[in-house]
Amino acid sequence: MADRIIFVGILVLAGVYFWATSQIPTLEIGDPLGPKAFPRLLGVGLLISAAMLLAEMIKERKAAPETNEPEEKEDTSTYKIVAGVVVATGIYFALFEVLGYAVSTMLFLLVMTAYFNKGKWWTNVLTAVLYSFISYYMFSSLLGVNLPRGIAPF
Amino acid sequence: MDTLNHILNGFAVSTMPINLWYTFIGVFLGTIIGVLPGIGPSAGIALLIPVTFGMNPTSALIMMCGIYYGTKYGGSTTAILIRTPGEAASVMTSIDGYEMAKKGRAGAALAVSAIGSFIAGTLGVIGLTIFAVPLSSMALKFGPAEYFTLMLFAMTAVSTLTGKSPAKGLLATILGLMIATIGIDLQSGQARYTMGIPEFQDGVGFVVVVVGLFAVAEVFRGLEDIYKGTGAQTMKITGKLWLTKEEWMRSIGPIWRGGIIGFIIGVLPGAGGTIASIMSYTTEKRLSKHPEEFGHGAIEGVAGPEAANNSDTAGAMVPLLTLGIPGGGATAVLMGAFIMYGIQPGPLLFQNRPDLVWGLINSMYIGNVMLLILNLPLIGIFVQLLKIPSGILYPLIIAISVIGAYAINGSMTDLYLILIFGVVGYVFDKIDIPVAPLVLSLVLGGMMEQSFRQAMTISGGHPKIFFGSVITVTLIVMSVVSILLPFILPMLKKYKEDGKDE
Numbered sequence: 269m270a271d272r273i274i275f276v277g278i279l280v281l282a283g284v285y286f287w288a289t290s291q292i293p294t295l296e297i298g299d300p301l302g303p304k305a306f307p308r309l310l311g312v313g314l315l316i317s318a319a320m321l322l323a324e325m326i327k328e329r330k331a332a333p334e335t336n337e338p339e340e341k342e343d344t345s346t347y348k349i350v351a352g353v354v355v356a357t358g359i360y361f362a363l364f365e366v367l368g369y370a371v372s373t374m375l376f377l378l379v380m381t382a383y384f385n386k387g388k389w390w391t392n393v394l395t396a397v398l399y400s401f402i403s404y405y406m407f408s409s410l411l412g413v414n415l416p417r418g419i420a421p422f
Numbered sequence: 423m424d425t426l427n428h429i430l431n432g433f434a435v436s437t438m439p440i441n442l443w444y445t446f447i448g449v450f451l452g453t454i455i456g457v458l459p460g461i462g463p464s465a466g467i468a469l470l471i472p473v474t475f476g477m478n479p480t481s482a483l484i485m486m487c488g489i490y491y492g493t494k495y496g497g498s499t500t501a502i503l504i505r506t507p508g509e510a511a512s513v514m515t516s517i518d519g520y521e522m523a524k525k526g527r528a529g530a531a532l533a534v535s536a537i538g539s540f541i542a543g544t545l546g547v548i549g550l551t552i553f554a555v556p557l558s559s560m561a562l563k564f565g566p567a568e569y570f571t572l573m574l575f576a577m578t579a580v581s582t583l584t585g586k587s588p589a590k591g592l593l594a595t596i597l598g599l600m601i602a603t604i605g606i607d608l609q610s611g612q613a614r615y616t617m618g619i620p621e622f623q624d625g626v627g628f629v630v631v632v633v634g635l636f637a638v639a640e641v642f643r644g645l646e647d648i649y650k651g652t653g654a655q656t657m658k659i660t661g662k663l664w665l666t667k668e669e670w671m672r673s674i675g676p677i678w679r680g681g682i683i684g685f686i687i688g689v690l691p692g693a694g695g696t697i698a699s700i701m702s703y704t705t706e707k708r709l710s711k712h713p714e715e716f717g718h719g720a721i722e723g724v725a726g727p728e729a730a731n732n733s734d735t736a737g738a739m740v741p742l743l744t745l746g747i748p749g750g751g752a753t754a755v756l757m758g759a760f761i762m763y764g765i766q767p768g769p770l771l772f773q774n775r776p777d778l779v780w781g782l783i784n785s786m787y788i789g790n791v792m793l794l795i796l797n798l799p800l801i802g803i804f805v806q807l808l809k810i811p812s813g814i815l816y817p818l819i820i821a822i823s824v825i826g827a828y829a830i831n832g833s834m835t836d837l838y839l840i841l842i843f844g845v846v847g848y849v850f851d852k853i854d855i856p857v858a859p860l861v862l863s864l865v866l867g868g869m870m871e872q873s874f875r876q877a878m879t880i881s882g883g884h885p886k887i888f889f890g891s892v893i894t895v896t897l898i899v900m901s902v903v904s905i906l907l908p909f910i911l912p913m914l915k916k917y918k919e920d921g922k923d924e
Contacts (some may be wrong), residue, residue: 270853278593279664285600292614303607303614306871310603313596320589323909345874349649350642354845357638357820358502373821380820383649385813397812399821411473413829 271325278318284310356380366419369408374400425555425679428772432780434879436788439483439601441781448485451788452492453796456509460644460812461819463493464511464861464911465637466753468825471759479763484785486759490752491543491735491789494695495797498535498728499804502528505658511695511731514703518716518723520657525719529661534673534721535728537665542681543727543790546736549685550743550783554772557744561769564745564757564874567887571897573870576747578901579692585856588908594850597861601626602867609614609875619836628758628864630827634843635850635857637823638641639818642848648813659872660807663798673725676706687730691749692904694858699727709742714863736786743767743779747866750859754865761865848879 272384289307309364360376367375407413434522435441455466467486474482487900493872497509502519504868522531564572581591582767603614605625616622634641680702714721736752746768748754760767772779796804827836846855863870881887888894 274593274855275852276589288615292612294610294612301883302608303873305611305878306874307600307603307614309874310596310599313592313599317589317592317596320905321587322591324589325585344651346646350646350848353642353645354841357841357844358838360820361834361841363822364828364837365834369828373441375823377817378822380817381814383813383815384645385811387911388811391811392814395818402906403821403825407825407829413473413825414832415825415828419856 271321275318275321275325278314278321281310282314282318285314353380365416366418369415370404371418373403387421424563426816428776428780429784430552431777432784434781435480435777435781436484436785439547440478441785442788443724444481445785445789445808446792447576449492449495449793450643450688450796450860451485453487453496453804454807455489456494456496456498457514457709457807458508458810458815459500459504459508460640460873461637461817462640463490463565463752464632465640466493467752467755467759468632469822471629472829473760473924474760474825475753475829479765481782483765483778485759486756487739487786487788490894491732491786492755492793493732494543494728494732495536495793496804497731498539498724499532499797500803500808502531502657502724502807503808511699511734512728514699514727515724516700516743517703518718518720521717522721522724523657523660526660527719528657530665530669530721531724531745532659533798534669534725534795536801537920538673538677538680538725539683539797540790542684542733542796543736543793544689544787545678545681545785546685546733546826548788549733550736550739550786553689553740554783554834557740558769558772561745562773563767564893566600566873566880568891568893568897569747569873570749570850570870570877571888571894571901573866573873575897575901575904576691576741576749577859577866578861578904579690580859581839582904582908583692583697584694584858586854588905590853590855592905594855594857597865599867599870601631601860602864602869606683608868608872612691619835621833625751625868626839627830627836628755628861629762629830630839631843631864632755632758632826632861633823634840635847635861637819638840638844639847639851639857641819642844644816646813648816649846657804663801667727669721669800674722675709676722676726677729678857679705679709680726682911684730684733684797687732688739691747692739694738694750694752695734698730702726722741723898739783739786743771743783744769746771748862754858754862758884777789797840797864806872 287313289304292303294304296301340384356376356379360372361371374396377399378392381392381396404415408415426715437443444793451466452568453465466489470486470489474485477789493509494511497507498515499508500508501516502511504522505516506835507513507516507521519531519535521555522528529684541891558683577595581595589705604622606613658755683702683705685696687693687701703726706722710722726851738749742748742753742757746766748757757767765771826841830836850857877887888898
């Protein structure tokens with residue numbers, strides 16, 4: 269099932285890529301190939317991978333002819349958890365320049381450890397506070413990495 | 423004579439106090455990264471690139487290579503004590519190593535993997551020293567057409583050898599090349615596929631892609647495991663950290679064989695450490711007088727694969743340094759590091775910067791000695807790292823990735839990109855699309871297009887140039903064979919079986 273979606277996905281992507289390639293303006297000077305030739309080759313490569321995938325799908329079907337086995341049911345709640353982590357990380361990034369590196373990182377670590385390392389309040393709070401401020405000091409002062417200060421008072 | 427001078431000079435470079443220090447930092451960090459599940463050599467090196475910017479390139483590269491081969495040492499510790507490979511290539515070690523630990527022989531398992539890694543790692547560096555000069559002088563004759571076909575072969579080999587499906591491997595390769603075409607085209611000055619995002623004019627940075635695919639995606643998978651409650655129990659180090667005479671006698675053969683297998687697999691593009699260790703494991707099982715012990719704590723099953731995945735790293739440095747073409751994901755990241763320091767690995771580097779090349783190669787001898795010390799008498803310190811609850815470790819890896827990604831340009835686009843590539847990496851893992859080919863082709867993409875266009879310019883726009891020399895034709899044939907092989911092999915097998923029936 270997943271392979272069928274990938275197959276359609278490749279075809280759609282190839283279509284979009286060929287279209288986007290045709291949109292690149294070209295000047296007929298200098299190199300004979302221009303900026304479009306190599307991408308066109310890649311588009312063809314994409315179609316080859318789609319053809320190979322189709323061949324593999326047919327081979328698999330021949331090997332295991334429609335046993336009609338019930339599709340493995342994955343627990344959808346795990347995907348919800350991963351989606352939650354993605355959203356939390358997105359919020360962390362959105363607040364990154366507003367609150368600054370240290371404060372936003374501390375909040376992110378507090379929220380994440382509160383869920384994934386449940387019940388160990390002392391360890392979690394200590395890790396979040398110490399890591400975010402010490403790493404801020406280390407990277408911005410000692411290694412000269414430019415991290416946003418945000419609302420941190422120092 | 424000249425070469426011998428360069429090699430000796432290299433020792434002078436690699437024993438400079440500053441470089442000894444960075445070798446140490448590299449292998450130390452490598453061991454940590456290897457021990458910690460969830461972060462591997464690719465992500466580790468990529469995260470360090472922006473932070474070490476402005477350092478002397480020789481020292482920086484010595485350090486990053488130290489991380490690369492150091493992770494192989496650390497990875498075995500996690501494999502033995504919690505049956506989770508700390509690094510993908512130690513997956514075979516986790517079978518018999520963990521069984522040994524259950525039987526109270528964790529000390530012996532750790533010892534044999536450290537000693538085996540050291541012997542094979544050193545063997546690999548000797549091989550690298552021997553092959554470097556002849557290969558690099560051969561590569562000096564390569565023109566753009568030869569380079570293009572060589573990259574084509576590296577990519578097709580990686581496509582078909584990593585992951586379960588060659589089609590998906592090829593898909594990953596093409597996706598990497600497509601990402602590489604984003605940004606201003608260097609020859610015509612045209613912006614391509616920037617989707618109106620100004621940050622994309624410089625292209626999508628490979629550090630961002632690697633951090634997303636290898637670190638952030640790994641965090642998503644790890645947190646998913648915590649939620650599902652599939653965390654493993656950590657074993658205590660039991661038994662002396664040394665081998666009995668019988669164990670030693672049983673291990674020495676597998677270490678030598680594993681070392682040689684690993685080096686050869688390492689030099690060839692595509693296969694890499696995981697396949698090297700699987701091959702060593704199956705070889706030892708076949709040669710063994712008591713194959714039934716494999717899977718139940720056979721020391722040969724730890725010694726061989728550990729040796730193989732360590733000499734593999736030295737073998738993989740051969741094409742990277744001599745040809746300037748990496749043969750796998752982690753060496754592709756190393757190549758990206760070279761380029762970010764303004765250094766183009768390849769045959770010319772041996773002529774122009776022998777101090778750097780030989781300083782780097784010779785630092786690997788020293789690094790292996792340091793690793794033996796870190797991973798044998800001092801292993802207890804690193805085992806403490808396994809006590810960090812993964813519920814804290816994984817969120818911290820995101821926070822570390824943020825520093826690495828933001829440090830490149832101070833750009834929010836890069837932060838959102840690591841999140842996007844993190845999701846992509848997580849989804850790709852679920853649907854069996856390998857990410858190593860994508861990273862390789864992303865790093866090589868720009869070079870590949872340039873050599874393609876240069877070759878076509880030389881030939882006046884006719885593709886016959888790619889069939890113009892023995893080297894290009896051989897490489898093209900090898901590329902085609904590596905794509906068709908997964909389809910041909912089963913057919914041949916079937917043909918043979920049908921023949922038998924009659």
